[in-house]
Amino acid sequence: MNVLGIRNLNVTFGTEGGPLRALRNVSFDVPRHRIVGVVGESGCGKSTLINAILGLLADNGQVESGQILFEERDLTQMDSLEMQAMRGSRISTVFQDPMGALNPVISVGKQMLHIQYRSDLGRTEKNARSVEMLRRVRIPDPKSALSRYPHEFSGGMKQRIAIAMAMMMEPVLLIADEPTTALDATLEVATIELLQELQAQIGCSVLFISHHLGVIAELCDDVVVMYAGEVVERGTTRQIFHDPLHPYTERLLRCDPAGQSTRTRHLPTIPGEIPDLRDPPKGCIFADRCDRRETICETAPPEVEMGGHRACCHRVKP
Amino acid sequence: MLSYSLKRLGLAVAIVSVAMLLLFAMIYLIPGDPAAVALGPRATEAMREALRIKMGLDQPVWIQFWNFFINAWQGDLGNEVLSNRPVAKVVMEQLPSTLALIVGGMAWSIALGIPLGCWTAVKRGGMADRIVGVFSVAVIAVPSFVVAIYALLIFSVSLRWLPAIGAGEPGDIGDQLVHLILPSLAVGLGWVGYIARMVRASMLEVLEAPHIRTARAFGLPDRQITYRYALTIAILPTVTLLGVGIGQMLSSAVFAEIVFARPGVGKLVYDAILTRNYPLVTGAVLVTTVLFILINLIADLVVGYLDPRVRSRL
Ligand SMILES: Nc1ncnc2c1ncn2[C@@H]1O[C@H](COP(=O)(O)OP(=O)(O)O)[C@@H](O)[C@H]1O
Ligand SMILES: [Mg+2]
Numbered sequence: 001m002n003v004l005g006i007r008n009l010n011v012t013f014g015t016e017g018g019p020l021r022a023l024r025n026v027s028f029d030v031p032r033h034r035i036v037g038v039v040g041e042s043g044c045g046k047s048t049l050i051n052a053i054l055g056l057l058a059d060n061g062q063v064e065s066g067q068i069l070f071e072e073r074d075l076t077q078m079d080s081l082e083m084q085a086m087r088g089s090r091i092s093t094v095f096q097d098p099m100g101a102l103n104p105v106i107s108v109g110k111q112m113l114h115i116q117y118r119s120d121l122g123r124t125e126k127n128a129r130s131v132e133m134l135r136r137v138r139i140p141d142p143k144s145a146l147s148r149y150p151h152e153f154s155g156g157m158k159q160r161i162a163i164a165m166a167m168m169m170e171p172v173l174l175i176a177d178e179p180t181t182a183l184d185a186t187l188e189v190a191t192i193e194l195l196q197e198l199q200a201q202i203g204c205s206v207l208f209i210s211h212h213l214g215v216i217a218e219l220c221d222d223v224v225v226m227y228a229g230e231v232v233e234r235g236t237t238r239q240i241f242h243d244p245l246h247p248y249t250e251r252l253l254r255c256d257p258a259g260q261s262t263r264t265r266h267l268p269t270i271p272g273e274i275p276d277l278r279d280p281p282k283g284c285i286f287a288d289r290c291d292r293r294e295t296i297c298e299t300a301p302p303e304v305e306m307g308g309h310r311a312c313c314h315r316v317k318p
Numbered sequence: 319m320l321s322y323s324l325k326r327l328g329l330a331v332a333i334v335s336v337a338m339l340l341l342f343a344m345i346y347l348i349p350g351d352p353a354a355v356a357l358g359p360r361a362t363e364a365m366r367e368a369l370r371i372k373m374g375l376d377q378p379v380w381i382q383f384w385n386f387f388i389n390a391w392q393g394d395l396g397n398e399v400l401s402n403r404p405v406a407k408v409v410m411e412q413l414p415s416t417l418a419l420i421v422g423g424m425a426w427s428i429a430l431g432i433p434l435g436c437w438t439a440v441k442r443g444g445m446a447d448r449i450v451g452v453f454s455v456a457v458i459a460v461p462s463f464v465v466a467i468y469a470l471l472i473f474s475v476s477l478r479w480l481p482a483i484g485a486g487e488p489g490d491i492g493d494q495l496v497h498l499i500l501p502s503l504a505v506g507l508g509w510v511g512y513i514a515r516m517v518r519a520s521m522l523e524v525l526e527a528p529h530i531r532t533a534r535a536f537g538l539p540d541r542q543i544t545y546r547y548a549l550t551i552a553i554l555p556t557v558t559l560l561g562v563g564i565g566q567m568l569s570s571a572v573f574a575e576i577v578f579a580r581p582g583v584g585k586l587v588y589d590a591i592l593t594r595n596y597p598l599v600t601g602a603v604l605v606t607t608v609l610f611i612l613i614n615l616i617a618d619l620v621v622g623y624l625d626p627r628v629r630s631r632l
Contacts, residue, residue, distance in 0.1 A: 088536035093532075093535040093536075101532045102532065105551055105626060105627075106546070106547070114546075118537075149627070
């Protein structure tokens with residue numbers, strides 16, 4: 001059973017240089033109780049994907065075609081009020097920047113109170129719930145934390161408060177957009193463990209976005225590899241890390257200097273540049289940077305599937 | 319909050335002292351003999367000398383300043399030339415009327431400027447946004463005395479909706495408020511434009527902030543996001559700006575008081591300059607300066623109250 005199913009999703013941004021096709025035919029699933037990682041260089045469309053799911057695309061962005069099935073309902077067909085009802089209650093989000101993610105002039109307790117606005121509980125019970133959530137993410141002295149403001153907490157604590165807020169309404173799907181990228185390595189480990197622990201307790205599915213392979217390998221059950229707005233490969237974490245099919249995935253793994261099992265804070269770098277998404281190549285999207293390019297790569301590659309492991313590359317033979 | 323307030327208060331006292339020093343230096347450097355000016359052309363040299371001693375003008379300059387400084391802090395600004403009444407008393411009599419004018423001007427600019435700025439930020443790029451944009455620039459560009467004259471011609475002379483001159487019957491609040499409408503509009507209209515532009519710009523910036531995205535991702539209602547999560551931050555630069563804007567409103571008040579023949583500090587200074595009543599001019603300027611600093615102090619305290627980051631930084 002899938003909690004989330006993305007089907008042939010196309011998202012376009014209107015820009016001065018013409019329509020920018022930020023997501024092209026993106027498809028993948030997030031099964032119940034599983035953690036799915038989305039990995040790719042920055043600019044490959046990870047945040048666009050999240051915003052499309054949440055119905056929060058920028059004014060110039062639009063879902064051109066495709067479906068976003070959440071619990072069997074297509075989110076792309078919902079009006080803004082229906083989407084608002086989904087956000088925060090069924091689908092929760094933790095964003096990258098813990099410094100700016102909380103409102104600076106409203107106390108933590110008030111913000112946690114506000115997001116419980118749909119609940120029938122009284123004010124005292126809601127505050128008690130907030131304290132309980134803060135305790136679960138190990139904020140010291142959670143009661144007094146309610147009356148404090150975000151700037152009074154460290155970056156790591158702010159990110160834990162953000163996680164507490166996201167988990168408080170017991171969502172079916174938690175989306176995490178690079179939640180550890182701004183943290184140092186020790187805090188990163190702690191945050192990952194906290195996410196794992198809460199996910200197990202609440203029993204939600206997680207869509208985890210990162211460009212950090214070590215974190216993905218450790219946390220995720222399934223992996224989706226994105227390149228320039230397309231899904232180039234997807235499969236279980238084991239399949240992706242031990243038996244990568246797509247040259248881009250191979251290069252990503254090779255560029256990770258310390259290997260897949262150790263952490264690195266550096267972005268994977270591959271020679272060459274991401275193609276201009278206002279005029280993407282007709283054939284394989286990765287061909288320009290691929291060291292095993294052939295003439296056939298000027299035509300669009302088919303998606304090949306082997307035991308749930310899928311890749312879009314002419315070289316992969318079923 | 320308390321220590322923040324105390325620090326702000328201390329700063330205000332320091333600024334008032336510096337303002338006094340500058341004001342004193344200004345009077346001191348004006349060419350001519352104050353005693354001669356005060357007594358007029360037909361006074362004898364002996365009379366002038368007597369007044370000079372009485373005014374302390376024979377003392378060394380630093381003693382003169384010290385006396386001026388101490389007296390001013392105790393509320394003694396000397397006596398005015400024409401009727402020999404205490405300057406402080408004369409100015410204080412006129413102050414409430416000017417204060418009402420400025421509070422009225424602020425009320426106009428806040429009551430219209432903030433909603434307009436907020437509304438155009440939410441509906442950016444639309445027809446309303448463009449119309450309000452043109453309106454804002456127009457009212458910023460038109461000097462307040464032009465607004466005063468046209469308001470007078472249209473609403474008092476042609477339409478006869480509102481009274482043309484005076485401040486209303488003493489003791490009759492309703493009548494005084496009716497008399498306040500046009501002059502305060504003249505003082506505040508330009509600021510409607512300023513505040514609308516300012517609030518619009520900072521709202522647009524705040525609405526792009528990551529924490530607003532978080533609030534949306536938690537499904538908070540749009541109204542709450544606009545007014546509680548965005549406006550409370552977007553308003554902060556405007557509060558500071560308003561404090562500074564009081565200075566300009568004070569100078570607009572001079573014109574408004576002249577055009578509408580209202581009593582007030584502006585009218586007082588204007589008349590005092592025409593009659594060369596220098597002690598009255600300096601006294602009125604000093605009171606206005608203190609008023610300006612006081613209002614900025616209040617603006618700072620309001621910002622501190624609204625923004626916990628400012629509160630803790632100080
Ligand atoms: N509002 C927008 N207008 C135009 N282009 C955009 C907009 N948002 C994102 N893009 C473009 O879409 C692509 C994907 O961006 P993004 O989703 O932010 O990538 P990632 O999160 O993986 O770093 C980039 O090329 C970016 O320039
Ligand atoms: Mg991103």
